[in-house]
Each structure stands twice: as C-alpha cells, then as structure tokens.
Amino acid sequence: MTPQTLDVIAGWVGFVLTLLIFSYLLADNFLYRLAVYIFVGVAAAYSAVVAVEGVLLPWLRGTLLAPGVSAGQILFGVVPLLIGLLLLLKSVPRLAFLGNLGMAFLIGIGVAVSLIGTISGTLIPLIASSGTAVGDNLVDGLIIILGTITSLLYFQYLAVRRPDGEIVRPWPLRLAGAVGQIFLIVTFASLYAGAILSSLTIFSERIAFLLAQVLG
Numbered sequence: 001m002t003p004q005t006l007d008v009i010a011g012w013v014g015f016v017l018t019l020l021i022f023s024y025l026l027a028d029n030f031l032y033r034l035a036v037y038i039f040v041g042v043a044a045a046y047s048a049v050v051a052v053e054g055v056l057l058p059w060l061r062g063t064l065l066a067p068g069v070s071a072g073q074i075l076f077g078v079v080p081l082l083i084g085l086l087l088l089l090k091s092v093p094r095l096a097f098l099g100n101l102g103m104a105f106l107i108g109i110g111v112a113v114s115l116i117g118t119i120s121g122t123l124i125p126l127i128a129s130s131g132t133a134v135g136d137n138l139v140d141g142l143i144i145i146l147g148t149i150t151s152l153l154y155f156q157y158l159a160v161r162r163p164d165g166e167i168v169r170p171w172p173l174r175l176a177g178a179v180g181q182i183f184l185i186v187t188f189a190s191l192y193a194g195a196i197l198s199s200l201t202i203f204s205e206r207i208a209f210l211l212a213q214v215l216g
Helices: 003-025 030-062 071-091 093-136 138-154 171-215
Strands: none
C-alpha cells in the first residue's frame, strides 16, 4: 500500500470521525460516543506505547539490564518496581494499606516537585518581571504590582466581629478585594476570549478540512 493511499484513507477516517463528533450538536448519541471511545482508546494506547518505549525500556536498560550493573543501579531500578507493586495491592482490600504507602510516596514527591516548580518557575520569575517592569515603565509596573497584591488579598478572609455579633472584613481589605476582583474579572474574560478564539480557529480548520475532503 502506497503512502498516497494511506493518506487518502487517513483523510476519510478523519472526515468520518469529524462528522461523528459534530453529531453531538443534534443530541448525545451512539455515534458521538463511538468517536469519543475511539479517541480515548487511541490516546491510551499511544500513551502506553510512549511510556514503554520512552520511559520503561530505557530505565530498565540503564539500571537492571545495564552491563556491569552496580549495586546503586540495582537499588535505583528496584525501588520503582516496589512502588508499583504496592500500588497494585490497593486492589486487594486486606492489603490496601500497603498500597497507601506507594500513594503517599508518589503524592509527597509530586507535591515537592510541584512546589519547587511553582517557586522557581512561576513565583520568582513573576517577582523578577514585576521589578523589571517597574524599572522599564513605572505605570505598567505599578499596575502589575497592584493587580498582584489586590488579587492575593481578594482571597484573604480575615474578619472582625462587631459588638452586634456581625462578622465583617475590615474596609481596607474589602477595598483591596474589590480592586483584586476587577483584575480577576479582566483576566478571566481575556482567557475566556482566547479560548473562544482558539475554538473558532479549530472549528474553521475542521470545516475547511471537511470541504476539502468532499470537494477535493
């Protein structure tokens, strides 16, 4: 089978799947769910192949199956296997507590990595860019700092109890929270507008694909 024939077949398969997805505009139906099942199955199979070929096999070749493997490599290769076995034990009710050890290890490592990534990849660059913006353009820099501080204060829930028993936030926090809410509204509106534009771009591309497939 020639590459040109494969391209034609792939094009018609994409054409049919696109129509199946668009059938959801009429109602939730079997054809739409069939297309979703196909997409999920293909994505899961692709992820499994990538995990095996790009992660599992190189890891085994570099640790347990490496020529002249050392004790450190063996330990480094066995630990993930033990964690995986512990996770499998969660399916056994009597041994599920052992699986919790694996989950605790994964969650702890994940939280630590996320925290480090957030601080080094987001918080510190944001502070640095804010300082640079103040130096380059005073007005823009002050707006960035004001938006950052007031947005954070919007999620601050410190309050005081009045003599009549009513709990209210101090007026400086209410004022700062109101300003932060405006910044959040503008930010979310911009993100939503960007999502709509991206969706329209994808939609127009699929319509052009359908027309090209039918007319070409």
